[in-house]
Amino acid sequence: MNGSPPATLDPLVYGSVIERALREDLGDQGDVTTTAVVPSGTAINACLTSREAGRVAGLPVALEVFHRLDPEIRAHAVHGDGADVGAGTVIANLEGPARPILTGERTALNILTRLCGIATATRRVVETIQPYPTRVACTRKTTPGLRALEKYAVRVGGGTNHRFGLFDGVLIKDNHIVAAGGLRLAIDRARTALGGRMKIEVEIDSLDQLALSIEAGADAVLLDNMTPDQVREAVRLAAGRVVTEASGGIRPDNVRAYAATGVDLISLGWLTHSSASLDIGLDFKHT
Numbered sequence: 001m002n003g004s005p006p007a008t009l010d011p012l013v014y015g016s017v018i019e020r021a022l023r024e025d026l027g028d029q030g031d032v033t034t035t036a037v038v039p040s041g042t043a044i045n046a047c048l049t050s051r052e053a054g055r056v057a058g059l060p061v062a063l064e065v066f067h068r069l070d071p072e073i074r075a076h077a078v079h080g081d082g083a084d085v086g087a088g089t090v091i092a093n094l095e096g097p098a099r100p101i102l103t104g105e106r107t108a109l110n111i112l113t114r115l116c117g118i119a120t121a122t123r124r125v126v127e128t129i130q131p132y133p134t135r136v137a138c139t140r141k142t143t144p145g146l147r148a149l150e151k152y153a154v155r156v157g158g159g160t161n162h163r164f165g166l167f168d169g170v171l172i173k174d175n176h177i178v179a180a181g182g183l184r185l186a187i188d189r190a191r192t193a194l195g196g197r198m199k200i201e202v203e204i205d206s207l208d209q210l211a212l213s214i215e216a217g218a219d220a221v222l223l224d225n226m227t228p229d230q231v232r233e234a235v236r237l238a239a240g241r242v243v244t245e246a247s248g249g250i251r252p253d254n255v256r257a258y259a260a261t262g263v264d265l266i267s268l269g270w271l272t273h274s275s276a277s278l279d280i281g282l283d284f285k286h287t
C-alpha cells in the first residue's frame with residue numbers, strides 16, 4: 001500500500017485516457033459547433049475556476065487535454081494537485097487559440113471535476129477520523145479505464161490505495177472460499193501457489209472465521225459488514241497478529257465510530273464510485 005501521492009502524475013499513465021476521451025467526443029466530424037461559429041485565429045484568455053471548496057487533483061491531466069489539441073496553448077497552474085481551494089478560486093489560466101480551448105473544455109472538465117471530487121471526499125473522511133491512526137483506503141470499485149487516475153486522487157486526498165488490481169494482491173473473498181471448499185484450504189492453496197511473494201488477506205464476517213484465519217496464517221483480515229462493536233472485538237482478539245481492515249456499510253456519518261475501534265484500515269468503495277464531482281468551470285474572455 002502506498003499512502004503518499006507522487007509529486008507528479010506520469011503522462012504515460014493518463015495519455016491513453018485523454019486520447020480515448022477526445023476520440024469519443026470528436027468522432028469523425030470533429031467539433032462542428034466551434035468550427036462553424038468561431039473564426040480561425042481567434043485568441044482567448046480563459047481560467048479554470050472552482051465554484052465550490054475542495055481539493056485539487058488531476059490538474060496536469062486536464063491541462064494536457066488542451067496541449068494535445070494545440071501545443072500553442074499556454075497554461076499556468078495557480079493551485080496544483082493537493083491544494084485546498086475555496087469557492088471562486090482560479091485554479092489555472094489558459095491563453096491561446098480559442099478553437100482548441102473550446103474543443104477540449106468538456107473533456108478536461110470531466111476529468112478534473114471527477115478527480116477533484118474524489119480527492120475532496122477522501123480528505124473529508126481523513127479529517128473526520130483524526131486523531132485516530134486508522135488509514136483510509138479505496139477499493140477496486142473504480143470507473144473502468146480510470147482506475148490509475150481515481151486511485152491517484154484518493155492519495156492526493158490523504159488516503160491510501162488497496163491493491164491496484166487482481167494481479168498485485170491476494171484477497172480471498174466469500175465466493176473464493178466456497179469455490180475452494182473452505183477457508184483454511186483457500187489460505188493453504190494461496191500460500192503454496194505464491195510461495196510467500198504476496199501477503200494473504202481474507203474477507204470474513206464472523207469472529208470464528210477470524211480465529212481460523214489467524215491459525216491458518218493469514219496476514220490480514222477484511223471485516224466485512226461488521227458493526228463498530230463487532231470490529232472492536234475483532235481488533236481485540238486479533239491482538240496485532242494480523243492487519244485488520246473494516247469495510248462495508250461505512251459512511252461519513254459513522255466512519256469515526258469505526259476508526260475509534262482501533263482497526264488498522266477502513267476501505268470505502270464509494271470514494272471512487274459515488275463521490276460527487278467538484279463544480280469547476282472554464283470561463284472565457286476576449287484578449
